[in-house]
Amino acid sequence: MHDTISVAEIMVEDVVTAPPNATVTEAATLLRDEGVSSVLVVRDGDPEGIITEGDFVTQLCERRDLGHLELSAVMSSPLTTIEPTASIVDAVALLRSTDIEHLPVVSSPERTSETAADDGTGELVGIVTTTELTYYVPQLVHRATESREQPPQRRVRTDTLYERDDWEFEYRGADETAVSVGDVARFSKPISEDDVEAFASVTGDTNRVHLDAAYAAETRFGERIVHGVLANGIVSAALARLPGLTIYLSQESSFRAPLPIGTRATAVCEVVEDLGRSKYRIETDVLDGDGTTVLEGDAVVLIDDLPPAAARERDAAATGSSD
Template identity: 80%
Template sequence: MHDTIPVAEIMVEDVVTASPDATVTEAATLLRAESVSSVIVVRDGDPAGILTEGDFATQLCERADLGHVAVRDVMSTPLTTIEPTASIVDAVDLLRTTDIEHLPVVSSAEATTGGDDDATPTEGDDAGELVGIVTTTELTYYVPQLVHRASESRQRPPRRRVRSDTLYERDDWDFEYRGADESTVSVGDVARFSKTLSDDDVEAFAEATGDTNRIHLDEAYAAETRFGGRIVHGVLANGLISAALARLPGVTIYLSQESSFRAPLSIGERATAVCEIVEDLDRAKYRIETAVFDGDDAIVLEGDAVVLVDDLPPMAARDGDAATTQ
């Protein structure tokens, strides 16, 4: 089992280090001479920061001359580290959640260990003894399916243009509309939209909205809450309702939405929004009962919405006719 293999068994013990007072030129020479992708910055025997190939690229874009700049001025800090006794699964999780590729291994109670401990970057006198480094390269040899899981999930199914009222669809999205006439909206019609809410979706939503609550992003933190693990943002789950309504015949304009959150939705679950038109409010306005279900058909949230449905603009109508004749 991967969770029984400690980081100490796969880490590189011969770590390339530099002083904070060294120049960036000296650090770059070390990278080339030692054929490594990072240099750990050590102050008074303790790891204090890191300088990676990515840091060099970033600094070159921001500074005209790096030759005589001190390493301390460009190193990444505070330093995120891991204990040698932590498992390689903990290392993979930590690399993914912090979006880094180099993880110094530090023998200290203060080091980040993943698993059940909080992720606490270390720096200076509190950093402990540097005993090695583990990177995505070493981890790939042991757990390629874990290391590549994030990049593979980003290889989404291709976009396809199949509707006149949405810009694109994806093969892993499902939409169904049940009504007497699919070209108009009527009481009794039902729209369903399904997709898997992936880790990438949650991270992108957090970045776009600023809602970086650790219950959604930090597995170790979330494990200690009442949910026992990370969950999807409630508003992101609610967004599936918007996706279903966007596919009603015509141009759907939200006027109001009320939702009651009934249960958490785990990351990676396929969720389904169901929207039923229950009342014609006149002047192209409709009241719609809304709900989202998880992969076990348990209700996650429910409520209702009021929307205004305009006719499609002439360009979209022409596009739809063209698609029909092809």
């Protein structure tokens, strides 16, 4: 159970630090050379602040001559810290409530409760970030990041509840109000780490090859990959946008190649056979961002008429566009 795992068990002990009078350029060099995302600012062994990759972006937008400034002028302070004996559930809750991604771990002889320390005083013993938490509790981290800004939803169709700006759909057919053999539907969207973590949480498929970078690096794939069923879901998204109300009857899929996380996946669905009684067989492919086929298969769908209210919405929209 997650509340039995302490922060000390997952924290990174080799913390990259710099003194307050170090320059921003020196800190940036540490980030690059050490391959980390933050530098703790420490004075006489006591942590005073932190500078992260996100801080560099913010500061670059606000200051022209950033490189020669001392870290004391740009660091985030005071620190939000946590005890090593606190649980990883406590860590997730704290990251969520403070909207941060880096949590220094500080041990203080005077502090006995397993709660966070807000002043950063005490002995610095490690750091825990959303990266480490993702390895162990991806579903908790996802809940912690649900409030992050998402692409805006748009209500532009009558057969889907909403669309997003980073989704793309294209339908090619002789009549875009009805399904016919030869029609092709294409739907694409980027598949992010949040998507993969959400899918794992909802379905329970927490296979580490999808969630644990260190674990996946030692597999035949060499990196984390998207769940195969999630890739198949891009096909479902394309079919949901066919003219009418699409009802899935069957799907056969063959997985040809892994789909990397962070790529734009595109489903290409071609209507190849009219089976009668509003049923159609459709060839389905999913391509990665380089155009490589990662999945291929066949689907059979039933196309019903839209419900009356949705049909009226469609007709009203069509009338409005022609006036």
